[in-house]
Amino acid sequence: MSFPWLTVLIVWPLLAALATATAGRGRGRDASSARVVALVGALVEVALVVGAFLAFDTSRAGVHQLVETHQWIPTIGASYAVGVDGVGLLLVALAAGLVPLVILAAWKEQGGDHARLRSYLAVVLVLEAFMVAVFAARDVFLFYVLFEAMLIPVYFLIGGFGQGAQRRYAAVKFLLYSLAGGLVMLVAVIALYLQVPAADRGPHTFLTDNLTHLDLSQNAGRLMFCAFFLAFAIKAPMVPVHSWLPDVAEHATPGTSTLLISVLDKVGTFGMLTLCLPLFPEASRWAAPFVVALAVVSILYGAILAIGQTDLLRLIGYTSVSHFGFIILGIFTFTRTGTAGSSLMMLNHGISTGALFLIAGFAISRHPERSQRIADYGGMRITAPLLGGTFLVAGLSAAALPGLATFISEILVFLGTFSAVKWAAIVAVPAVVLAAVYVLLTYQRMFTGTVPAGLAPDGKVPDLDARERTVAGVLVALLLVLGFLPQLGLQFVDAPATTTVKQIGHTDPAPVIGAAADLTTIAPAGNGTVKEVAA
């Protein structure tokens, strides 16, 4: 019996949450000690993730490793089964890596009310446990349970600790959207279980591996695919079921938005990749044209709406709608290049959006009234060069500038799409230009020109302090490192992409000539992995 890495990774944040919730309680004791407890707990989790990486055999990234399987509810065939392949591991790492940064960024949030901050951090840690668990779940029932159960902590993070009078409305909207999708998926989960012949049903029927080779009728498969896809599309979020996201982004704290959009929403695309495609290959191929079309609409629509936003956090929310469109587009090309690109993009987009939200949060905290209106800012570049610089880097990574992490994943998605569905790639390309527009316009409005009197009467906006520099520095460093050494991430997503494309039973079209050359020039250190993807 090897060390149960994943179970430890799931249980530890819960213990840390308990310690946080009880820290500094009692008469005359300072509730601010809770944030130290939370930070230490989250850092230990990062150390544990490093341990899990060491235990993970990268050369076999395509198969599930660190596997644990225990009976849970034998009568209905549900088991506690966890295990990760390369993609799952990267997303677990993303969750664990962002949480300490979010805790650090929230250090002085909640209006200085330490008891309130303590509750906030405890809920964040509970959410971390759910996030790790959902990416590690290998049992459809367990996945569903976690998928639904984690709505509750998120709901409280938005409604209880968010900002603005409309936050409860945003929280309810989020919950109802997600539950509606989730409950439709529940019917499909039940139906899927009942497709297993009664004689074959055992205590482990719900394992994903046991459900992948079912002999589904065409109609049943397609209906179930639609139910699963609806739940994931709401989560992801994809046009036309994305409308909860801008509201949530506007009213949640930047830390909550980071966790929600950078990590949690990846459950949607992760679910498409690991459940929709392997469970319903026929239906996936059938639905692919519609999905690709909707993804392209998401990409353009999200980017165009982002340009028109006046609220900073809302703008970042819309950019994510656009980026999730890219991820979904890559997955539904059924090519190794596109799938690998999408998998990598889940990680990169998480880092880049996290950086945008957190740094935007730093900017907002400098406004006396915590205004989120872009028009209320200006000229901050002069007195706060670090704030401006890191914001620009984070923004450019959203626009997929070469040299930053997001570039390599976006180009892989484009290459995959071009080889499979040419028109989609051609139509989606202008989004790159639109991204440059919304990033640069925002930067220009907020950081150049004159400082409005409402922001700082003396024209001096304080620059990032040491705590904020740490948060922004780590994120920017990650974007640069993964931008110049993309094989660090690619080695984990390449093999799972091969497995997925094989599962869907789709012939991989020959990649575009010249793509390999492009890739090798962009990523000179890509010792074979990238070439392999493209070749």
Added chain:
Amino acid sequence: MNDFHAPLIDWAAVSPVLIVLGAGVVGVLVEAFVPARLRRTVQVALALVALAGAVVAVGLLWSSVHQSARLSVGDSFDLTPFGLAIQGIVAALAFLSVLVMADRSGGQDAFAPTAAAVPGSRYEEEARRAGLEQTEVFPLMLFSTGGMLLFTATDDLIVLFIALEVLSLPLYVLCATARRRRLLSQEAAFKYFLLGAFASALTIFGIALLYGFAGSVHLPVITDALAGRGSTPLQGLHVLAITGIVLVSAGLLFKVGAAPFHTWTPDVYTGAPTPITGFMAVCTKAAAVGALVRVLFYLGQGFDAPTRHEVQVLLWAVAIATMAIGTIVGAVQTDIKRLLAYSSIAHAGFIIVALVGFSEAGAKAVLFYLAAYGLATLGAFAVVSLVRERLTTGEGGEKDSVILGEATHLAQWAGIGRKAPWLTAAFALFMLSMAGIPLTAGFLAKFGAFSAAVDAGAWPLALLGVVASAISVFFYVRLIVLMVLTPAPDAGVEGAAAAEHAAADVAPGGVATATQQVTRAVVTVMTGWSPATVVVTVCAIGVVLLGVVPASVLDLAAGAAKFVP
């Protein structure tokens, strides 16, 4: 000519029913012979011991009933594993109900000093001053529970009808015993009695029709007749049988609280004393569902395809209407007890969804659902009974204050999360369980119910159930938002409104003098250990355990559901 044979009575089989009814009779004697100051203690102890005894008896009978599949007494009492499981659920939940009834947080229990007095009369006022207590509620409650235990353990429709009356009559009386809002309580009792009598009449008429059809009131004989193996002159008249089944079902559905027989539920649940509301919502529903399952599944064996189809169409219609009314009308309620009443209607709909397949999976799902629903609902009503209005007179602060009745208006629940975090957490847990959020008992219950429906090919019904579920989440979550996220309204404003409210409540007698002074009523939550908080704790633990490690309970339910052909 002497062809009378005394029935062979298996005393062990009837022991749960006998213990409870026997304790009820002893309770009446206690009323007559035990001195007043001891009476309450003795009654509570007696009721608790009797119900615990019934639970133990069910446990002891469990294995023998499972081996022989059934224990019987003549033709009129048949203990099947399913019936026994329902008895276990009813007895255990009734035990918890007694604890809520016995709660005296705030100095008084929830029952009127003399329920027979005219509300607002001098006699009532004097009884209140003398500190009288209506301890008869405990024997009444035991009689009702005894009827419920009998309800699910018989194949004889006449015994079924008697059990129905035994369980109903004490409930009518109990509904009228609320200490506060006496008129509302009596109105509730009257309404319940009239409609209940009407439902009983339907049932007995249905039984008569079935008797005419099959020449017997015994379910196996009726089943045979339905299957064409009977020998009565009318046995070709299927329309007679269908009408009879529909009428009997209507009577049972009335007790279940399913649409279109649900109209009594909101008024009665609101008017009755909260502990009794909890008892009715949980135990009556469990027993009635048990009887319904038994009758329908038994007769279902004799159905030919068209008959089966007709009955299923009926159940579909009832399930859809019940879920729709429960969730949609529930979403606009402003009174917590009415809201929980509509929630219980919605749950009746989900339970019927599980039944439509007449399958073993359905019976199993029903058992688990009743346990999960029972724990959450009982716990929720226990919390409701602890959220009170406190009337402060003069400037004396807490010392001069009087604890009044429950604060049931939703606006009064705003921000009580700050006042009582643990009770609020428990209540939120119950709401999440009722909403069917994973990792609570309610999720697995709904999972089971919808699985049974999909398995039986009723996936459109399951889909509708899912939609109803999503709507119901809206109002459960709204409650949590209200308690946890909404700040308590400004004390002054609320005080004025609540004082007016309270004054109207206590105006006949009560704290009549207080209304002339400066009055301030605020919402207060009775925290601290009391029987009701014990119940809340037990229910909360149960809901979590059933949600996280349900395997053993599901196994028990699966074993108990095996009586289905």
